[in-house]
Amino acid sequence: xxxxxxxxxxxxxxxxxxxxxxxxxxxxxxxxxxxxxxxxxxxxxxxxxxxxxxxxxxxxxxxxxxxxxxxxxxxxxxxxxxxxxxxxxxxxxxxxxxxxxxxxxxxxxxxxxxxxxxxxxxxxxxxxxxxxxxxxxxxxxxxxxxxxxxxxxxxxxxxxxxxxxxxxxxxxxxxxxxxx
Amino acid sequence: xxxxxxxxxxxxxxxxxxxxxxxxxxxxxxxxxxxxxxxxxxxxxxxxxxxxxxxxxxxxxxxxxxxxxxxxxxxxxxxxxxxxxxxxxxxxxxxxxxxxxxxxxxxxxxxxxxxxxxxxxxxxxxxxxxxxxxxxxxxxxxxxxxxxxxxxxxxxxxxxxxxxxxxxxxxxxxxxxxxx
Numbered sequence: 592x593x594x595x596x597x598x599x600x601x602x603x604x605x606x607x608x609x610x611x612x613x614x615x616x617x618x619x620x621x622x623x624x625x626x627x628x629x630x631x632x633x634x635x636x637x638x639x640x641x642x643x644x645x646x647x648x649x650x651x652x653x654x655x656x657x658x659x660x661x662x663x664x665x666x667x668x669x670x671x672x673x674x675x676x677x678x679x680x681x682x683x684x685x686x687x688x689x690x691x692x693x694x695x696x697x698x699x700x701x702x703x704x705x706x707x708x709x710x711x712x713x714x715x716x717x718x719x720x721x722x723x724x725x726x727x728x729x730x731x732x733x734x735x736x737x738x739x740x741x742x743x744x745x746x747x748x749x750x751x752x753x754x755x756x757x758x759x760x761x762x763x764x765x766x767x768x769x770x771x
Numbered sequence: 772x773x774x775x776x777x778x779x780x781x782x783x784x785x786x787x788x789x790x791x792x793x794x795x796x797x798x799x800x801x802x803x804x805x806x807x808x809x810x811x812x813x814x815x816x817x818x819x820x821x822x823x824x825x826x827x828x829x830x831x832x833x834x835x836x837x838x839x840x841x842x843x844x845x846x847x848x849x850x851x852x853x854x855x856x857x858x859x860x861x862x863x864x865x866x867x868x869x870x871x872x873x874x875x876x877x878x879x880x881x882x883x884x885x886x887x888x889x890x891x892x893x894x895x896x897x898x899x900x901x902x903x904x905x906x907x908x909x910x911x912x913x914x915x916x917x918x919x920x921x922x923x924x925x926x927x928x929x930x931x932x933x934x935x936x937x938x939x940x941x942x943x944x945x946x947x948x949x950x951x
Contacts, residue, residue, distance in 0.1 A: 595841060595912040597834040606786040606793060608809040611887055613791060616836050621912045629788040630837040631811065631887075654777040655885040656796050657810040661775060662885055701935040704883040704890060705835040705842055707791055707811075711933070732775040732801045748946055750879040753891070755935045758881060762942040766928055 594621050605629070633710035637680040638667035638756045639717040640698070640764045641688060648743050649688045649720075650757070652734040663736060663746075664754045665761070667712070676713040685723050688735050693719025698763040701756060714760045716767065740768070774801050785809070813890035817860040818847035818936045819897040820878070820944045821868055828923050829868045829900075830937070832914040843916060843926075844934045845941070847892070856893040865903050868915050873899025878943045881936060894940045896947065920948070 597618040606613040616628045641649040648665075655662050668683030670676065677695055685691050698714040738746075740761075746752045747761050777798040786793040796808045821829040828845075835842050848863030850856065857875055865871050878894040918926075920941075926932045927941050 595832060595834050595914050597836065597912075599836070599839070605788070608785070608793065608795075609807075611793060611809045611811065613786060613788065613793060615788075618836055627789075628836040629791045631791065652775060654775050655882070656777065656779070656798055656808040657887055657889045658882050658885045658891070659779070659889075662882065664885075699930040699938075700933050701938060702835075702838050702842065702933050703935050704888065705838040705844075705934060706847075707837055708884065708888070709837045709839075710884060711838075712935075732777070734775050748943065753880050753882050754885060755881040755883050755892075755939060758879075759935060759938045759942070762939070762946075763928065766942075 596621060597626075600625065629707065631708040631710070633669075633708050634672050635670040635676075635710060636667055636712045637670065637676050637683055637715065638665050638712050638760055639680050639684050639692070639695070639715045640665055640760050641684060641690060641692065641717045641720055642740065642764070643720055643737075646740050647737050648740045648761075649690065650736045650738060650743060651687050652736055654732065662754050663752055664757045667756060676715075680713070680715050680717070684717055685725075687731075687733055689723060689725035690717075690720040691723045692717035693721060696767075698760055698767065701759055703755060712756050714756065714763065716760075716764050740764075776801060780805065809887065811888040811890070813849075813888050814852050815850040815856070815890060816847055816892045817850065817856050817863055817895065818845050818892050818940055819860050819864050819872070819875070819895045820845055820940050821864060821870060821872065821897045821900055822920065822944070823900055823917075826920050827917050828920045828941075829870065830916045830918060830923065831867050832916055834912065842934050843932055844937045847936060856895075860893070860895050860897070864897055865905075867911075867913055869903060869905035870897075870900040871903045872897035873901060876947075878940055878947065881939055883935060892936050894936065894943065896940075896944050920944075
């Protein structure tokens, strides 16, 4: 068996949008042939399950142009280049919910769509939340929704929450909380 | 409260790659202002948890250029335009693992990264598998890995499987199997 590893020969920007940056990577395949791959280069992101003392979780409702619908998601945001995910998690949580986390625990990480994007989302459980100033971006229209954790989990399992990072983070948080 | 709904005013192709198609959508925000959103339009995809009678699951190892690493994932593939996800699931499972599913059960669906892509992955549990011809694409280098379901699930929870669709599908399948 020839193996499955590919070797990156070059990585060329082919379109630079304001948010989405498209590259064409040329790779050497395991059989020695070459192939081109179009990929979106993404700086990475953070997403947090904010858990209040009584067991409620804070989610955000937001219109998503790409999906053509409103989605219910955990708070999330994009990393600044080189930024520590913990710093980003603290900032984005406050921006979207008005709460600062006293404690951030790593739940895992997720490649969202590794067939064509480099995006890796770092997932956290945020606890010991402290009400702070709501510091929203001007052009973000977000509604904070407070739900019992078990109800949010039920919605994931029933297929009522289709956002990938929210599904994974709530399922991993449920496993963590169950194990105490 | 002004609401959070946005209205799509126009959707313009700005770059057409072989695989990735980039659009600029102009939306009217809830406050009446306009904004542009760059989005990747994607035909959607399917991904399957193939469960063998003895309780083993079939995964695939594949080099992912975008992630710059080999990832262990459930079998998956892109929908043809307008294709029934069930038909695509059957085809892609055979292409990647050499098995035909006798039964496909819907586990849910997942927007992979709704901030910038329209991609929705339909997730299935594939059972009553029947060995068929391995019908791989010429330029795909894929290694099939057979693991006990519980070991695959353990790897998801331990953070050893970072692919988003694989995390969600295995966690949802575990919940389904537990409930009998």
